[in-house]
């Protein structure tokens with residue numbers, strides 16, 4: 001039986017980015033609120049990799065930070081292994097759950113303390129969870145460094161002595177050090193060249209099989225997402241607009257925005273297929289368009305789309321928030337016949 | 340060696356060597372590399388993590404910090420030698436003539452100042468503009484790099500932006516003073532494909548319209564394939580292969596380049612594991628004798644273990660590999 005490790009329900013996070021009151025009075029301008037995450041729901045089963053994709057600024061990192069507790073939800077809930085962690089108080093009551101979640105941050109520079117030696121950075125979660133004692137701690141650190149393609153002797157160095165990709169691998173080693181069951185990976189390989197990336201992704205897959213790990217994976221690289229995920233969710237302006245099994249999503253995407261994303265994949269073969277950039281201006285999450293927030297860019301938008309927010313509905317194993325899909329007026333996808 | 344379209348390169352790097360002084364003697368991080376970039380040209384620089392890409396860029400913009408430093412070679416910008424300039428003079432060149440996009444966005448952004456303040460300051464330092472002209476230019480720049488709602492965002496602080504937005508603010512800062520050369524270190528890593536496409540076409544437009552030269556460091560071969568005119572493949576502090584992008588991507592000559600191309604994941608190809616090049620790049624303190632790639636090379640032969648290959652011209656490409664030495668095996 002499949003077991004839900006994580007359930008996110010109607011999760012919301014708004015940020016107030018208004019100028020200070022005095023400036024607003026003097027210079028004019030009202031309150032400004034960024035709706036970074038605006039009602040997101042999904043579930044992740046144990047042993048799965050659930051990926052979030054979507055344009056820059058659509059709220060992926062904010063979802064990740066809400067899940068691991070770095071931000072508190074404005075509304076909605078995060079349940080981990082059946083325990084509600086949405087409210088700060090309930091999260092504080094469950095340190096044992098918290099300790100089993102780890103996060104690899106999008107920005108490897110900001111997340112490594114420059115004054116700590118790499119060995120101590122990686123050892124910290126091992127010591128915190130008392131996974132090893134004494135000399136065994138540094139032995140384990142050495143093993144982890146080797147796993148990510150660095151050397152045990154790198155433990156004595158400081159973060160600034162490493163290249164961008166090497167630092168990213170240090171943060172991966174640190175995240176793995178705490179033996180998490182659930183790992184949130186925010187662009188974990190973005191600074192890595194293809195060969196090291198392949199090494200790290202293969203390693204993550206192996207660990208997942210061995211230890212039955214569950215991943216929430218964020219990447220803008222759709223080829224990587226295709227390769228690692230069991231399920232994929234597409235976000236647009238703070239909302240999840242479609243999610244389904246990886247093969248289904250790539251083979252027969254339903255939401256017009258998912259289709260645009262796939263059409264924009266760069267052409268590595270240089271076959272001459274012009275990639276279609278996602279058209280239209282990305283709206284600001286400060287003043288999102290009413291109704292379906294994708295409507296100003298959507299070729300299938302009608303009057304209803306401009307006023308009514310589409311609900312996420314299930315079509316077989318596909319979950320999609322789009323009126324055109326619901327009304328059955330969406331044309332077939334280009335590859336649908338072949339898929 | 341290089342096949343420039345113009346006779347006067349904007350950037351010329353010859354026999355550059357970068358070392359780190361350590362207690363156990365110098366560590367050679369960049370070992371005798373030469374290349375040039377013509378006005379309006381994009382040179383892509385690729386290679387495994389730790390190959391020396393960022394250090395090469397840092398050396399060009401004059402920001403190597405002790406114990407690191409240039410120990411041999413020359414760097415010329417529009418014919419003028421810049422690797423031995425005093426600090427002050429180099430600072431003037433940076434920003435005005437060379438725009439730098441760092442791999443680490445936090446190097447360029449001050450968390451305590453609004454994005455508008457940082458952009459306006461850079462613009463006014465280098466261009467003759469008053470405050471309101473500079474603010475207008477700052478807004479245009481943010482729009483050009485695709486920040487949605489740029490007018491509302493202009494006065495926000497860096498932490499209020501998403502990762503990819505911060506990266507674009509850094510790009511806007513680098514372009515602010517209309518530099519002749521842009522050294523862009525992984526400028527699109529945190530960006531999704533559509534924004535990537537927008538940044539790429541912005542860079543290309545600058546090259547076309549203003550003759551800007553770009554050194555584009557990235558591990559993303561897709562970006563290279565679309566943007567670069569030529570590409571240099573780096574390995575262990577040296578250039579393994581350099582040539583026109585079509586040749587290097589489609590018909591790689593160096594065994595390392597061939598391996599790099601195989602490790603790219605592709606949609607629709609179901610593979611259990613991605614191809615890896617076995618082993619890993621040597622660290623600076625253990626670079627093998629001869630060809631640095633020899634322990635991982637499937638084509639290795641005796642000579643590779645003793646003699647170090649220098650770039651050998653092959654058509655429009657140059658390859659540092661003994662397989663292409665006329666003198667042969």
Ligand SMILES: Nc1ncnc2c1ncn2[C@@H]1O[C@H](COP(=O)(O)OP(=O)(O)OP(=O)(O)O)[C@@H](O)[C@H]1O
Pocket residue numbers: 015016017034035036054055056057058059060061062063106285498499500501502503504529
């Ligand atoms: N601390 C904050 N204060 C104010 N606004 C914020 C904050 N964090 C995020 N935001 C805003 O919330 C929105 C979503 O940001 P988030 O970082 O989640 O995007 P993302 O999908 O991870 O994007 P990227 O791919 O660029 O990393 C953005 O508009 C961002 O500016």
Ligand SMILES: Nc1ncnc2c1ncn2[C@@H]1O[C@H](COP(=O)(O)OP(=O)(O)OP(=O)(O)O)[C@@H](O)[C@H]1O
Pocket residue numbers: 160161162163164165166191192193359368386387388389390391392393394395407442558622623
């Ligand atoms: N301050 C330093 N002290 C010692 N070694 C350093 C220092 N900075 C860089 N190095 C080493 O120099 C080598 C080249 O680093 P560089 O940052 O140029 O790599 P890169 O090609 O940009 O890699 P990446 O793709 O991971 O960013 C690396 O092995 C790195 O560990």
Ligand code: SF4
Pocket residue numbers: 255256257292293294295296298299300301302305310321322323324325
């Ligand atoms: S709901 Fe309407 S506007 Fe939104 S994606 Fe569907 S068709 Fe397009």
Ligand code: SF4
Pocket residue numbers: 593594595630631632633634636637638639640643648659660661662
């Ligand atoms: S010189 Fe020899 S070891 Fe080096 S890449 Fe060529 S064949 Fe391989």
Ligand SMILES: [Mg+2]
Pocket residue numbers: 060061062106186501502503
């Ligand atoms: Mg993010």
Ligand SMILES: [Mg+2]
Pocket residue numbers: 163164165392393394442524
């Ligand atoms: Mg680098």
